[in-house]
Amino acid sequence: MQETKRQKQIGQLVQEELSGIFQRMGFNVVDGGMISIAAVKMTPDLLEAKVYLSMFQIKSPTEMLERIKERMGEIKKALGLRVGKQLRRMPELSIFLDDTLDYVFKMEELFKKIKEDDANIKDSGANKDTK
Incomplete structure (x- = not known):
């Protein structure tokens, strides 16, 4: 189902404010890795927000997710202090790992391997022609 304009606006607001909060709490750069808020999806009633976190070069993303959930x-x-004046009720936050970045890296590796295999096949075919 398509998100309404209001859902998108509130999602964007929550995403921006959470980014600032994560930065102040020291979650944006952890152990040489980075955490960013990839997306925030709001339910139609605006009472729940699904927050998707993207983690880059974090040794144990699930452990880091648990550390964030503890806080x-x-x-x-x-967040309530920052957006309380703009919303009637504070949305319930659910945090998830966004594995899009992992998927992109995996696809890049597969394409690189395919390209190398194609080059090897062409090289072996060229060697047969010269013999």
Whole structure:
């Protein structure tokens, strides 16, 4: 189902504010890796927000997700202070890992391997012609 304009606006607002909160809490750069908020999807009633986190070069993304969930009370409080005047009710936050980046890297590796295999096949075919 297509998101309404209001869902998109609130999702964008929550995403921007959460990015600032994560930066202040030190979650944006952790152990040489980076965490960013890839997307926020709102339910039609605007009472739930699905927050998708993208983690780059984080050793254990699931462990990091647990660390973030442990501090959810603090995150929700900070978000409530920032968006409380613009929303009637604070949305319930659900956090998920966004594996789009992993998928992109995996696809790039597959394409690179296919290209190398094609080059090897062409090279072996050229060698047969010269013999």
